[in-house]
Amino acid sequence: MLPAIASCAPAATIVAPPAPRPSATATPVVPGVPVRARGLVGDTSAEVAATLGAPALLRHDGDAEFWLYATKRGCRVELVLYRTGGGKTVAHADANTPPHVSEAACLREIAANRGTVPAT
Numbered sequence: 001m002l003p004a005i006a007s008c009a010p011a012a013t014i015v016a017p018p019a020p021r022p023s024a025t026a027t028p029v030v031p032g033v034p035v036r037a038r039g040l041v042g043d044t045s046a047e048v049a050a051t052l053g054a055p056a057l058l059r060h061d062g063d064a065e066f067w068l069y070a071t072k073r074g075c076r077v078e079l080v081l082y083r084t085g086g087g088k089t090v091a092h093a094d095a096n097t098p099p100h101v102s103e104a105a106c107l108r109e110i111a112a113n114r115g116t117v118p119a120t
Contacts, residue, residue, distance in 0.1 A: 033111045035104040037077050037095035045081055045088040052077070052107075053114030071113070074098040075106035 032051055034040060040048055048067070055067035065088060067079040080092040095103045 033104075033107050035107070037079075037093040037103060037107065040079060040090045040093045043090050044086070045090075048079065048081075048090060052110050055079075069110045071106065071109050073101055073106075073109070075101055075109060077107065077110060 040051075043051070052069055056070050057068040059066040063083055065081040067081065069077040075098070076096045078094050079090050081088040082091045095106055097103055097106045
């Protein structure tokens, strides 16, 4: 008799949890932006400019160029470019981020602003 009782029970409804709400401070996803600064190594100056925009600070030192990107939240990305046969290429890339901001978020924020935030 138990099987007859079980068949009379209503079917269970599975409800999916609600989708997370986007954060008001979330950095937008920017296609083509690496998750680590070292992902820019080997890129040409034109590729970096297309990805991150113009640097907040550009310094020439002999054959090297130092590019600095910064955000108001304290993210800093420093690039060293050297002249190669076809132009300038990133040879070194480093990111310094505050404890609460990931390197990927820092790069996305810089790319979203296209280098418009001056270094402080």
